[in-house]
Amino acid sequence: MDANFRFYAELNEFLPRDRQYQTLQISFKDRQSVKHLIESSGIPHTEVDLVLVNGQSVDFSYLVRQGDRVAVYPVFESVDITPLLKLRPAPLREAxxxxxxxxxxxxxxxxxxxxxxxxxxxxxxxxxxxxxxxxxxxxxxxxxxxxxxxxxxxxxxxxxxxxxxxxxxxxxxxxxxxxxxxxxRCITCNGKLEPVSKTKIEDQLEPLTRKYFQEFSRCEQCGQIYWKGSHxxxxxxxxxxxxxxxxxxxxxx
Structure with a gap:
């Protein structure tokens, strides 16, 4: 069986140069999931935000059929595609x-x-x-x-x-x-930083730091102390x- 695939925008970075920015005819035996055919082309499924088959949004489990037209899109940064999205129950953008x-x-x-x-x-x-x-x-x-x-x-x-x-x-x-x-956040351990008074940490500071700096933060997880120095x-x-x-x-x- 054969289906036509088109990969858009930066998804082409995962394809060989001679297969970029064009409609590709992909051959397969039996019926394969669209996720399998996308990844067999070299594109991790995590890079994909929208798949349209014959103009309709589908999820990764869709079984591709003979003659299907498959359009595969990367993550959309500025366009809300929530009404179309079928790949996941929630968007990827939780930071x-x-x-x-x-x-x-x-x-x-x-x-x-x-x-x-x-x-x-x-x-x-x-x-x-x-x-x-x-x-x-x-x-x-x-x-x-x-x-x-x-x-x-x-x-x-x-x-x-x-x-x-x-x-x-x-x-x-x-x-x-x-x-x-x-x-x-603490660069060392990922803990959250909280303001701390100088009097509480004065004995942990170098003499010059104690002399020239007044505002400090401390990691609530590892105790690392931060101030507005050269770093x-x-x-x-x-x-x-x-x-x-x-x-x-x-x-x-």
Whole structure:
């Protein structure tokens, strides 16, 4: 049997160059689910937000028939497709993450922006998939195979190894600028930061820090202390860059 598939926008990045941006005739034996045929083309199902077959929205379990016309779309950032969406009971954009072991710097950046981001460098693939499923977290990875696991319904395949560009990609993909709450999470452990009076922590500060800084925050989980020093300035510069590089119409933060 044969069906015609068309993959739109950035989904073409997962296809061989000679198969991008065109209608593809895909052959298959017996009836296969649309999810299986999408992933056999190299595209993780977590990258897909809408599938239309002969103009009608379907879910991933739909069994493709001879001659079907299948249109596959990526996540929509600015268009509300809720009335059409059949793939999942809820949208992907809940801004809570779990990251694979190669993304420590990205995890720190996301925590700096205030996003709940689980990270350990010793999570195995099964653990990552289970955490994503049970805690409804978006799984961030460069491993396409990991995103094809059936447990994973929320995920994003990073296109670059550069942590700053990875951060920019995640913020754009999930339209996060309006949700940013900088300096509210611990970069080290992901715990929430709370203001703490200088008198309570004075004995833990270096002499120069005690002399020149008055406002402090402390992680309620690990006890790490933060203040507006040079590290804070570097992080603020990154936030300014991110805002400039992202959609200029997004909400200020």
């Amino acid at each position: 809570r993450f779990v990251l694979d072991g190669h993304l420590g710097r990205l995890a720190a950046y996301l925590r700096m922006l205030g996003f709940d981001s689980l990270y350990r460098n010793d999570y195995n693939d099964q653990e990552l998939a289970k955490i994503s499923d049970e805690q409804k977290r978006i799984l961030l990875t460069r491993d396409r195979g990991l995103l094809k696991r059936s447990l994973v319904t929320r995920g994003y395949c990073l296109r670059t190894r550069d942590p700053r560009q990875q951060l920019l990609g995640v913020v754009r993909r999930f339209d996060l600028l309006g949700q940013v709450q900088p300096f509210t 804070h300035d570097r992080m603020q510069a990154l936030l300014d860059w991110l805002k400039t590089e992202s959609d200029g119409n997004s909400t200020d933060f």
